Amino acid sequence: MKIQNYVQGSWVDGDGVEYTAVNAINGDVIGEVSSAGLDYEGILDYARKVGSPALRKMTFQERGRMLKSLALHLIGRKDKFYEISAKTGATKIDSWIDIEGGIGNLFANASLRRQFPDLPYYVDGVAAPLSKGGTFIGHHIMVPRKGVAIHINAFNFPIWGMLEKIAVNLMAGVPAVVKPSEITSFLTEAMVREIISSGILPEGALQLVSGFGRGIIDHANHNDVITFTGSAATGKKLKGLPHISERSIAFNLEADSLNACVLGEDAVPGTPEFDIFIKEALKEITIKCGQKCTAIRRIIVPEKLVDEVQNALYAKLSKTVIGDPNLEGVRMGSLVSRHQMERVKQNVELLLEEQELVFGDVNNVEITGGSKEKGAFFSPILMRNDHPFEKTRVHDIEAFGPVSTVLPYKTMEEAIELVEMGKGSLVTSIVTADDKIAREFVTEAAHINGRILVLNERCAKESTGHGSPMPLLTHGGPGRAGGGEEMGGKRGILHYLHRTAIQGHPETITRITEQFQVGADQPEANPHVFRQHFEELRVGDTVFTHKHTVTTTDIVNFANVSGDNFYAHMDETSLEGTLFERRVAHGYFLLSKAAGLFVDPKKGPVLLNYGIDECRFVKPVYPGTTIGVRFTVKEKIDQEKRSEEDVAKGIVKFLVDMYDDEGETVGMATILTMVKKLDQSQ
The missing domain is CATH 3.10.129.10 (Hotdog Thioesterase)
Structure with a gap:
């Protein structure tokens, strides 16, 4: 079976075989992937000449209704994706986050149309008076870029990773070329086939490159936007290519980061907050088998509570059933590939040179169903580091799997310093019932985080959790996390628009903006x-x-x-x-x-x-x-x-x-x- 590319209005094969996708549970071959030989200059040009004009003619209201129609179409066909998703090693809950979470982004962005005018472009802010008599004013409009959004996505969320990005650029009136990871591109391809067959999007609005995509950004120009999700090293290498800066191409980098969860000193055993903390840490180790850019890698707790936290997590992890996600009772699936399994193992071994292993086995794991020999199963790993200011690999090395480390702190200042040692995070959580502690932590740690979750008994039942970026809030972070931003509600849409100052008589500005300006006729x-x-x-x-x-x-x-x-x-x-x-x-x-x-x-x-x-x-x-x-x-x-x-x-x-x-x-x-x-x- 060939996992195809959808480019220039057709489903096509690439030359040869770049990658063979396999079932992460049993090693069965799913299909061959290649994008070699594709005309990337032609693909980007097709998006600019076919997709862009069609989208730019639509008003924000029309684009919003288009997204809503697409979301309703996909949610009605969601079941077909769950069976395919299981082959990535995902449990039902993992798949729900990816599939329905992704479709939820379409709904959320569609609702943003209420914050925009009934125009193809956006009128930004209020008019600026520029003359005494009021006959000369200034304003700003924001128009869709006459380019293409090039999305280079990671392997861990084949559907959510695509939909959360294209929802934003489509709402802005910009077409997209999506390059998912070849490892899980078979699931992205299935979703794109459904989108294209629906006929809801105008032709050229969405193209798919399923293989390696080598050369996909070589022909990008100043009108285009590149987004990258994945390792910081790869992202910075791409962002540093000479033509990116020479052509002033917008490049948004969202990288994996060493996220943390902090237990407040008030949240001692026996309090609801302690139980909430343990539940949240366990989820972030096991959901998606720890393969989330937002997963908790550093569990930061008061020094006096290290043993209690370690013992509580040990007890929970011991009861976690690992194996074939199609089987009843399985709570954690596999990594996406054996290659990824080896990479996680190598990084865990580096971390263990400085840290104590308190749960798990890097060489063995008990599973229910699936294949140990051909599947990509990996044991949850919990480590302990009693000297995190001296033994610092935990702040530098990320094992992108079900891996986390317990670190002690003496004071809140120390806890914040430990968070900062991660050099930039997508998200940090603090679990506390004390709002004074919460305020101190948030105000002092915000500069090094893209998002901070304050969790306690009052909001835990409705909280979306540490690891869940929300479409109406910014997702990204400083430093190691890439320095970029995604989503953010209206802010994300504005990222794909170009702001221009306009000047003239109030009547002229009124006719351009279709909003009455004081001083107009x-x-x-x-x-x-x-x-x-x-x-x-x-x-x-x-x-x-x-x-x-x-x-x-x-x-x-x-x-x-x-x-x-x-x-x-x-x-x-x-x-x-x-x-x-x-x-x-x-x-x-x-x-x-x-x-x-x-x-x-x-x-x-x-x-x-x-x-x-x-x-x-x-x-x-x-x-x-x-x-x-x-x-x-x-x-x-x-x-x-x-x-x-x-x-x-x-x-x-x-x-x-x-x-x-x-x-x-x-x-x-x-x-x-x-x-x-x-x-x-x-």
Whole structure:
């Protein structure tokens, strides 16, 4: 069987055989892999010329809906991937993290469309006034790069590693070429086949290189983004290639790291936190057979609790059933290959020259099912290092398997120093019920970590755990961890966009951004904006309302209704030394009165008002002041129908500009409304 590549719109074989993929449980051959002979210049060019234009034409809303459709399609076919995943040595839980965790990234990124405009590009921040008269302003837009995302992934998460990355670049409007590890590329290939056959992505949006991929980044240019997940040594070698810096190519490196978990001094045996700590450390040793870039390699505990932690972990590890993940009761599978098994063994032997082995055997492991001779089974290894400041290999050498070391500390300062000796981590956890300890640790250790998990009884039941990067949070870390960032919710999407400053008249900037800018034209809406359907509204259209003169009676009545009897509104004798000359109208009265002025009360296309953004009261309003409102269409965001019966609608943001009889703004807010479409078939 050939494990194929999907490039330039076709499934193709590479020349010869670069690697033979085998079942990690029994050694059976799965298929031959090769990408030799592929035209990498043509592959990248295909992504730029075919995939990129199609994605860039789509709005963020359309891209988000595309990701959601893909996620729903894949989750409905998830079972077919579990059987294949078991051949990588993964248990059902391991596979769940990879398969459904990966699909979860699609759902999470699809939901981010609500934070973006209904445009193919993003309007960043707020306008900058650049002139006294207000006729010249500046702003920023962020547009999709006219390039390709080249993802070089590790062997441990064949599906999650791909989906967590492409979810972000597709949402940004950038196509991808994915190069998984050849060792587990058979599982990635199965997922890509399902994605391509679904027809949900535009052609050229996703290509797959299953083999070694030698030369895949040689033709990258300044518009492209390269991401690498794997060993720090390989990643830094690739990042250091001359053409990467010469062409100013964005390169995100996420490397394995010597992550730690710290037990707080308060979490003694008998406390819930001690049990939580042991459970978390055990999980990170055994899940995915320890083959996670986020796995706990250093178990840092108070000196007085070393024996208790060691004994508790020994008892748990002794009960862990290892073997064929298809069999009932098996809790830990195998490493992905015998080659990887030998690499782990070599690094454990180096660590054992300085440390004491307290559980496991580097040469033997008892298994249930599978093959000792042909499979890649490896015993969990727990070591102890009583002198971690002198015997420092534990801070330098990573055995990428079910391997961890218990280290003692005397003070929290020492614990933080031990964490720092790892020279940069993706994640560190601290288990403590004492929030003072948590604060000290987080603030002092944050600089050397990409993520910190604070775990205790209050959050343990719902915690996603030490080893689980989340799509809405940054994944990456400084130093040894590569210095890069992935995911991060909206931040991750912005990584694939290019920011450009734009300058001009507010009306011009309004038409470019499709967001109303103060100083732009405000043609009077006819009919009233509340009488117009979503498609009929135009950004900038404005209702100039009737006016109202504020009275003392207004202030008193609003205080009675709202219960807001703040002295500035109700007691003129208390105003000395304040900002106010006289009793002042409530800001929320002004906003309420503004609504009374701008609302057209008759039934029409406006379905509801569901929120207020950016509300500010900037000038006091005293009795006798006359106020009016300029009510302007600020931005429109399309929405999809949830079902055939659903009402076709969109979100319209209106700028509420409240001004006084001097023409000066006294308050400003943005209200969000849901507006019916004229065309109900959309």
